Amino acid sequence: MRRLSELSALASVLLWSSGAWAADAAKPENPLNMTAIIMFFIFVTVTLGITYWAASRTKTAKDFYAAGGGITGMQNGLAIAGDYMSAASFLGISAMVFAKGYDGLIYSIGFLVGWPVILFLMAEQLRNLGRYTFADIVSFRLSRIPIRTLSALGTLCTVILYLIAQMVGAGQLIRTLFGLPYEYAVVIVGTLMILYVAFGGMLATTWVQIIKAVLLLTGATFIAIGALNHVHFDIELFFRSALEGVKSSGLADHKKVVADNKDIFAPGGLVSDPISAISLGMALMFGTAGLPHILMRFFTVANAKEARKSVFYATGFIGYFYILTFIIGFGAVVLVAPNPHYVDLAKGVLNGGNNMAAIHMAHATGGDLFLGFISAVAFATILAVVSGLTLAGASAVSHDIYANAIRGGKVDERVEMRISKIAALVIGIIAIYLGIQFEKQNVAFMVGLAFAIAASANFPILILSIYWKDLTTRGALIGGSLGLISTVTMVVLSKTVWVDVLGNKEALFPYKDPAIFSMTLAFVGCWLFSKMDSSAQAQKERALFAPQRVRCETGVGATGASKH
Amino acid sequence: MNEDPVDQRLVERIQNHPKYKELVEKRSRFTWWLSIIMLVIYYAFVLVVAFAPKSLGAKISSTSVISVGIPIGVLIIISAFVLTGIYVRRANSEFDSLTQAIKEETK
Numbered sequence: 320m321r322r323l324s325e326l327s328a329l330a331s332v333l334l335w336s337s338g339a340w341a342a343d344a345a346k347p348e349n350p351l352n353m354t355a356i357i358m359f360f361i362f363v364t365v366t367l368g369i370t371y372w373a374a375s376r377t378k379t380a381k382d383f384y385a386a387g388g389g390i391t392g393m394q395n396g397l398a399i400a401g402d403y404m405s406a407a408s409f410l411g412i413s414a415m416v417f418a419k420g421y422d423g424l425i426y427s428i429g430f431l432v433g434w435p436v437i438l439f440l441m442a443e444q445l446r447n448l449g450r451y452t453f454a455d456i457v458s459f460r461l462s463r464i465p466i467r468t469l470s471a472l473g474t475l476c477t478v479i480l481y482l483i484a485q486m487v488g489a490g491q492l493i494r495t496l497f498g499l500p501y502e503y504a505v506v507i508v509g510t511l512m513i514l515y516v517a518f519g520g521m522l523a524t525t526w527v528q529i530i531k532a533v534l535l536l537t538g539a540t541f542i543a544i545g546a547l548n549h550v551h552f553d554i555e556l557f558f559r560s561a562l563e564g565v566k567s568s569g570l571a572d573h574k575k576v577v578a579d580n581k582d583i584f585a586p587g588g589l590v591s592d593p594i595s596a597i598s599l600g601m602a603l604m605f606g607t608a609g610l611p612h613i614l615m616r617f618f619t620v621a622n623a624k625e626a627r628k629s630v631f632y633a634t635g636f637i638g639y640f641y642i643l644t645f646i647i648g649f650g651a652v653v654l655v656a657p658n659p660h661y662v663d664l665a666k667g668v669l670n671g672g673n674n675m676a677a678i679h680m681a682h683a684t685g686g687d688l689f690l691g692f693i694s695a696v697a698f699a700t701i702l703a704v705v706s707g708l709t710l711a712g713a714s715a716v717s718h719d720i721y722a723n724a725i726r727g728g729k730v731d732e733r734v735e736m737r738i739s740k741i742a743a744l745v746i747g748i749i750a751i752y753l754g755i756q757f758e759k760q761n762v763a764f765m766v767g768l769a770f771a772i773a774a775s776a777n778f779p780i781l782i783l784s785i786y787w788k789d790l791t792t793r794g795a796l797i798g799g800s801l802g803l804i805s806t807v808t809m810v811v812l813s814k815t816v817w818v819d820v821l822g823n824k825e826a827l828f829p830y831k832d833p834a835i836f837s838m839t840l841a842f843v844g845c846w847l848f849s850k851m852d853s854s855a856q857a858q859k860e861r862a863l864f865a866p867q868r869v870r871c872e873t874g875v876g877a878t879g880a881s882k883h
Numbered sequence: 884m885n886e887d888p889v890d891q892r893l894v895e896r897i898q899n900h901p902k903y904k905e906l907v908e909k910r911s912r913f914t915w916w917l918s919i920i921m922l923v924i925y926y927a928f929v930l931v932v933a934f935a936p937k938s939l940g941a942k943i944s945s946t947s948v949i950s951v952g953i954p955i956g957v958l959i960i961i962s963a964f965v966l967t968g969i970y971v972r973r974a975n976s977e978f979d980s981l982t983q984a985i986k987e988e989t990k
Contacts, residue, residue: 421939421950421952421953421956424952424953424956425932425956427956427960428925428928428956428959428960429925429929431959431960431963432921432924432925432959432963434963434967435917435918435921435963435966435967435970436918436921436922438967438970438971439914439915439917439918439921439970440914440918443974554949555947555948555949558948558949558953559948562948582937582940582950584940584948584949584950584952584953585936585937585939585940585950585952586932586936586939586940586952587936592933593930593933593934594933595933596929596930596932596933597926597929597930597933600925600926600929600932604925624974624975624979627970627971627974627975628971630967630971631967631968631971634963634964634967635964635967638960638961638963638964641960642957642960645956865894865898866891866894868907869894869897869898869903872903872906872907872910872982873897873903873906873982873985873986874982875893875897875986876890
């Protein structure tokens with residue numbers, strides 16, 4: 320009942336404020352869209368219903384962190400896709416294709432190619448070695464307290480940065496949709512995600528992701544078909560129209576492309592120099608393999624076979640989705656850019672910013688009803704991704720820091736779960752605060768930063784602990800910390816934070832993506848300090864590699880699925 | 884350190900089993916090869932983006948506006964999916980039956 324009253328309180332707040340804003344503050348280009356609001360409420364009601372159901376089935380820590388281990392490969396594949404196809408992907412990538420053309424595809428490819436590598440080198444190993452978090456794998460051989468603490472730090476940094484990107488997307492979307500102020504939208508998203516995670520745990524989070532993945536794939540398919548239908552499915556005509564669209568566009572971004580004589584069907588301004596291109600490529604590919612909320616998904620299936628099937632399905636869904644965003648981005652150049660309904664010609668910008676390209680595309684191809692549907696889907700997308708992130712962050716606090724680092728693994732499950740719920744609340748509040756601070760940043764770019772940390776801090780110690788016999792606690796600790804500290808330092812000193820956020824005149828670090836430097840530092844650090852480590856502890860850790868390998872390869876001794 | 888007790892004798896039995904050695908050898912060779920193929924495809928693309936971005940802008944034919952970069956990009960996405968399919972196919976049959984045999988024979 321408490322949950323229901325919270326829901327109705329939230330609903331009344333939302334209704335009141337959207338009404339108030341429609342009356343006195345909404346801009347003419349953001350009229351109140353009743354279809355969108357109704358669909359949004361249906362989604363929220365259904366997902367809160369699922370949360371209620373999931374809460375009644377979430378009794379043990381295994382239920383809370385891993386949905387009891389009973390998710391199938393197909394379900395998990397969809398949920399992974401749901402976790403991965405964020406608002407930053409949907410809105411940000413289609414916006415990037417819309418504004419810059421081919422550069423958007425470079426991002427998409429980088430986001431996708433990490434998946435086969437995860438499958439070949441990590442998916443089954445994660446399932447066989449871990450229980451709830453990726454730190455379980457690293458601490459199979461290595462010393463619990465320092466390794467858990469470092470992994471938790473890496474997790475929290477990745478989660479918070481990724482959360483900011485999602486929050487920014489949420490704020491922009493709901494502002495355009497409801498005419499709500501940005502800050503208000505961010506608070507609503509934050510509140511809902513806290514409810515899902517704290518009450519429904521991994522089971523609710525998984526089903527929110529599955530539903531969202533199906534809705535998003537369906538919606539994006541329809542937009543892409545609509546775009547291609549406009550040119551009678553003539554691909555040549557489609558790209559020709561996009562080219563003409565850019566040339567005749569009244570948008571400042573497109574005018575700049577024309578003035579700079581840029582080819583929208585070739586790599587452009589996104590990657591300005593070779594170092595940046597390679598660095599971005601490394602961050603995207605290996606970052607995926609170090610994202611804690613993604614890694615956590617492998618603990619929700621029963622065995623290695625289901626784990627590998629999950630990745631196969633996920634790669635298919637995600638690859639298909641990225642091809643759709645490419646079509647949607649160029650489709651928006653053809654259908655959205657020339658239409659004064661979507662464009663503020665006086666300012667030379669798209670209403671609501673470039674991130675709204677996909678949303679306007681929905682209206683251009685399917686009218687008000689479809690706009691409502693896609694807006695609700697985009698909102699669902701954000702909620703699903705932030706929930707997965709919050710759960711991963713909360714698990715790092717409760718399972719890694721509290722239960723293992725502080726209490727040495729001897730802890731009452733109920734206390735651990737309570738800590739996790741409190742952590743979800745705190746992370747939610749931090750995400751709301753930072754989401755508001757980072758309002759003006761490009762969301763896809765923010766995700767790039769999260770990936771750099773995942774690639775430089777989490778991925779090196781994880782992959783080395785699985786495959787390299789000689790890795791020791793000391794090596795992992797120094798290498799991982801070097802990766803984490805160098806990434807954060809370089810990101811803070813780069814243009815994105817140092818200039819755009821902190822207001823300094825010039826960036827102290829010249830590259831946007833630090834991965835090429837920070838990953839190298841992390842690997843060299845791990846290798847060097849492990850090699851130099853001849854302590855008794857190091858010998859023990861190396862001796863444990865053989866049993867770890869056996870469990871890794873065969874699954875003998877792995878935590879199985881629970882019985883219910 | 885690992886929370887679950889490790890049955891040392893079972894580990895040794897498995898380790899010394901010829902089929903275990905066969906599994907580890909075959910699977911590592913296969914997965915590293917597949918990973919290398921994916922890495923080569925991707926970083927070849929990244930290096931072209933880095934050093935010769937204009938070359939991706941070449942048109943697929945003299946009458947077309949479509950650049951070669953577009954089908955190449957789509958093909959990379961498809962190749963990622965195909966490679967995962969190849970792995971899952973072999974793992975589901977060959978590797979899983981080897982694993983099953985090892986488990987049965989070392990009980």
